[in-house]
Amino acid sequence: MLTTLAVENYRSLRDLVIPLSGLTVVAGPNGSGKSSLYRALRLLADASRNGAVAALAREGGLPSTLWAGPENGVRRGTSRVQGKVHTKAVGLRLGFAGDEFGYALDLGLPVPGKTTMFNLDPEFKREAVWSGPYLRPAALLADRAGPSVRTRVSSGSWGDDRFKIRLTDSMLSEFADPRACPELLVLRERIRSWRFYDHFRTDADAPARQSRIGTRTPVLAHDGADLAAALQTIIEVGHAEDLAEVLDAAFPGSTLEVHSQDGLLSVQLRQHGLLRPLSAAELSDGTLRFLLWVAALLTPRPPELLVLNEPETSLHPDLLPALAILIATAAKETQLVVVSHAQSLIRALAEVADVGTVELEKEYGETKVAGQGRLDRPSWHWPSR
Numbered sequence: 452m453l454t455t456l457a458v459e460n461y462r463s464l465r466d467l468v469i470p471l472s473g474l475t476v477v478a479g480p481n482g483s484g485k486s487s488l489y490r491a492l493r494l495l496a497d498a499s500r501n502g503a504v505a506a507l508a509r510e511g512g513l514p515s516t517l518w519a520g521p522e523n524g525v526r527r528g529t530s531r532v533q534g535k536v537h538t539k540a541v542g543l544r545l546g547f548a549g550d551e552f553g554y555a556l557d558l559g560l561p562v563p564g565k566t567t568m569f570n571l572d573p574e575f576k577r578e579a580v581w582s583g584p585y586l587r588p589a590a591l592l593a594d595r596a597g598p599s600v601r602t603r604v605s606s607g608s609w610g611d612d613r614f615k616i617r618l619t620d621s622m623l624s625e626f627a628d629p630r631a632c633p634e635l636l637v638l639r640e641r642i643r644s645w646r647f648y649d650h651f652r653t654d655a656d657a658p659a660r661q662s663r664i665g666t667r668t669p670v671l672a673h674d675g676a677d678l679a680a681a682l683q684t685i686i687e688v689g690h691a692e693d694l695a696e697v698l699d700a701a702f703p704g705s706t707l708e709v710h711s712q713d714g715l716l717s718v719q720l721r722q723h724g725l726l727r728p729l730s731a732a733e734l735s736d737g738t739l740r741f742l743l744w745v746a747a748l749l750t751p752r753p754p755e756l757l758v759l760n761e762p763e764t765s766l767h768p769d770l771l772p773a774l775a776i777l778i779a780t781a782a783k784e785t786q787l788v789v790v791s792h793a794q795s796l797i798r799a800l801a802e803v804a805d806v807g808t809v810e811l812e813k814e815y816g817e818t819k820v821a822g823q824g825r826l827d828r829p830s831w832h833w834p835s836r
């Protein structure tokens with residue numbers, strides 16, 4: 452389980468270290484930095500698949516995602532933010548730690564002067580993997596500085612070989628020799644299993660509304676296109692009871708069936724008061740979206756970490772207690788981070804599960820954890836440049 456998440460210089464997250472529990476709710480008003488936290492977690496996962504450079508490019512490049520305020524933030528009592536030349540190299544740093552392993556990366560801009568049009572491609576300056584909850588020199592398992600990676604051998608000393616990798620590649624994706632450092636491989640596979648769900652499309656042309664050929668689907672696609680197959684898989688692996696229970700909490704008296712016609716699977720929801728079941732094409736946005744969350748959360752193949760961004764979006768307030776039950780059910784099988792703006796969802800969750808709440812707020816443009824004093828902040832050390 453992950454216990455700590457650390458972000459530095461990513462958008463409004465100038466310097467944030469938060470504790471994670473089995474089920475963490477990240478709350479806070481608009482603009483407090485919730486979505487930025489969600490995206491920071493995604494970036495970490497992208498780095499393990501080697502997509503950090505591309506993912507940052509999609510957001511407008513590293514310079515625009517870096518914290519736009521002064522290096523040390525703005526102190527209380529300062530009436531005017533003054534420009535000040537940065538005294539140290541600015542980097543985007545992301546990391547997490549759990550009971551077993553920790554990982555941190557430090558991305559920065561290339562040294563100017565090279566003749567290339569890709570001067571904005573971020574480069575890995577440092578990367579570290581360590582065992583145990585804190586980065587200590589003695590706990591390092593793999594250590595990267597610029598292009599050079601060294602790994603610790605089983606005797607505990609550093610291996611003689613230094614491996615070279617490209618500056619734009621993560622050592623997690625590029626260096627995965629199982630003999631040299633098996634832990635790196637384990638860590639990579641764990642991060643790669645992290646699953647993210649953001650807003651599902653439910654408009655008239657949404658993929659989830661169409662019937663399609665079904666194959667066994669333990670993991671719902673991000674666009675929900677395989678909704679019927681995912682729900683049928685949940686039923687066939689023996690989780691039909693969980694499914695019936697959350698459906699009854701959401702739509703009392705309703706039953707769900709998956710129909711197959713010439714191999715094309717479609718969802719049919721039989722609702723109280725209606726003479727015939729409705730197909731996915733006919734369901735309301737909110738009902739369809741709830742079914743998508745059901746398929747995502749009751750997954751028969753739970754990931755190491757499941758991250759949901761504002762799952763309450765476009766759901767009728769009456770459905771939020773059922774969504775809370777669904778999230779609590781999923782939290783028994785997987786670690787969950789739920790970013791939410793809806794107080795009623797957060798309250799409903801606290802009634803049915805053990806929730807760790809992280810309340811974000813913005814102070815002088817910078818995201819802070821509400822009420823977090825120096826002593827409440829989880830211990831965290833970055834690898835130095």
Ligand SMILES: Nc1ncnc2c1ncn2[C@@H]1O[C@H](COP(=O)(O)OP(=O)(O)O)[C@@H](O)[C@H]1O
Pocket residue numbers: 461462463464479480481482483484485486487488515516517518519520816
């Ligand atoms: N590079 C940056 N530096 C500092 N602040 C930024 C940067 N980019 C965006 N922001 C600010 O970060 C805030 C966080 O937004 P967001 O994470 O979307 O909040 P929420 O999801 O909680 O509504 C926004 O108010 C935005 O103005």
Ligand SMILES: [Mg+2]
Pocket residue numbers: 485486487
């Ligand atoms: Mg947001």
